[in-house]
Amino acid sequence: xxxxxxxxxxxxxxxxxxxxxxxxxxxxxxxxxxxxxxxxxxxxxxxxxxxxxxxxxxxxxxxxxxxxxxxxxxxxxxxxxxxxxxxxxxxxxxxxxxxxxxxxxxxxxxxxxxxxxxxxxxxxxxxxxxxxxxxxxxxxxxxxxxxxxxxxxxxxxxxxxxxxxxxxxxxxxxxxxxxxxxxxxxxxxxxxxxxxxxxxxxxxxxxxxxxxxxxxxxxxxxxxxxxxxxxxxxxxxxxxxxxxxxxxxxxxxxxxxxxxxxxxxxxxxxxxxxxxxxxxxxxxxxxxxxxxxxxxxxxxxxxxxxxxxxxxxxxxxxxxxxxxxxxxxxxxxxxxxxxxxxxxxxxxxxxxxxxxxxxxxxxxxxxxxxxxxxxxxxxxxxxxxxxxxxxxxxxxxx
Numbered sequence: 001x002x003x004x005x006x007x008x009x010x011x012x013x014x015x016x017x018x019x020x021x022x023x024x025x026x027x028x029x030x031x032x033x034x035x036x037x038x039x040x041x042x043x044x045x046x047x048x049x050x051x052x053x054x055x056x057x058x059x060x061x062x063x064x065x066x067x068x069x070x071x072x073x074x075x076x077x078x079x080x081x082x083x084x085x086x087x088x089x090x091x092x093x094x095x096x097x098x099x100x101x102x103x104x105x106x107x108x109x110x111x112x113x114x115x116x117x118x119x120x121x122x123x124x125x126x127x128x129x130x131x132x133x134x135x136x137x138x139x140x141x142x143x144x145x146x147x148x149x150x151x152x153x154x155x156x157x158x159x160x161x162x163x164x165x166x167x168x169x170x171x172x173x174x175x176x177x178x179x180x181x182x183x184x185x186x187x188x189x190x191x192x193x194x195x196x197x198x199x200x201x202x203x204x205x206x207x208x209x210x211x212x213x214x215x216x217x218x219x220x221x222x223x224x225x226x227x228x229x230x231x232x233x234x235x236x237x238x239x240x241x242x243x244x245x246x247x248x249x250x251x252x253x254x255x256x257x258x259x260x261x262x263x264x265x266x267x268x269x270x271x272x273x274x275x276x277x278x279x280x281x282x283x284x285x286x287x288x289x290x291x292x293x294x295x296x297x298x299x300x301x302x303x304x305x306x307x308x309x310x311x312x313x314x315x316x317x318x319x320x321x322x323x324x325x326x327x328x329x330x331x332x333x334x335x336x337x338x339x340x341x342x343x344x345x346x347x348x349x350x351x352x353x354x355x356x357x358x359x360x361x362x363x364x365x366x367x368x369x370x371x372x373x374x375x376x377x378x379x380x381x382x383x384x385x386x387x388x389x390x391x392x393x394x395x396x397x398x
């Protein structure tokens with residue numbers, strides 16, 4: 001019998017986790033997982049201090065709308081806390097069907113399926129339809145959820161430079177004409193704030209018979225008529241086969257959805273493991289999303305205020321000489337170019353009670369280390385004035 005103190009470490013995975021340099025650096029500098037003790041709209045309580053939230057994806061500010069909060073409360077009282085099962089088994093409820101029908105109608109789609117997480121919806125939006133032997137054309141800057149869906153599909157992937165029509169055209173020219181093909185895009189790239197060049201990208205592959213998948217998590221509620229998203233912004237709804245998104249941004253909830261033709265959604269319900277084996281969306285979160293969707297269509301001033309705030313905020317950053325990576329949306333990066341500069345800038349904003357997120361390589365390309373910020377319709381004129389003062393202070397600290 002071997003004694004533990006004479007034995008070599010038999011758990012190399014445990015050692016790997018204990019000795020991980022990235023984790024050591026995260027814990028040392030503590031830029032992530034910072035707990036917020038309280039929040040009301042754009043104002044939070046963090047580390048004993050009152051701060052302005054400048055990193056939330058609550059673009060329309062509906063997560064504190066009284067109608068949304070009351071809808072979530074009423075749904076929990078009626079249905080309980082959780083469906084406690086997958087939709088394919090005991091977890092499907094009438095409120096899921098109601099939300100799906102409302103989303104489909106709003107988006108001009110035949111059908112929709114909601115999941116308990118946006119990450120699940122976007123993975124399923126790829127993995128349910130692509131398979132081994134297919135070819136996937138993917139923008140290099142896709143979100144992790146889409147890359148996970150691509151990997152799970154076992155299809156062959158060909159990457160093209162971010163939002164580059166010319167590179168997509170070159171890559172497409174090298175592909176086998178016989179293999180089934182899929183094009184995967186985001187409507188708005190949240191780290192960069194870029195709107196996908198959907199008309200030109202679709203034109204570059206028009207002769208390939210590509211099945212098209214668009215993740216519009218950051219375009220939904222922001223672009224298009226009443227916030228119908230990026231493809232409505234371009235008037236190309238009929239050209240996209242699968243539209244997927246999260247409900248934790250403009251819909252002030254959690255969860256996600258996949259929308260498409262009825263045939264495609266029923267196929268997903270038959271074949272997607274993420275759909276078949278995942279617990280269903282909770283009643284309160286379905287009700288919050290459903291009510292937020294109603295508000296988007298009946299209270300246009302939220303969308304108008306968002307656009308006004310975003311324009312003013314970008315102009316403020318440009319006046320300070322800051323690089324916003326040509327953002328066109330309320331998701332606005334501040335590119336500093338190195339880990340050290342990004343960290344100093346983030347710390348300076350924190351000193352001035354502005355809460356932001358730092359994103360560094362490899363999460364972004366080398367030389368694009370940045371502070372990821374996001375503007376909301378709820379940011380007041382006073383908030384924006386305080387943010388401007390903090391930004392000027394942070395610039396001086398560089």
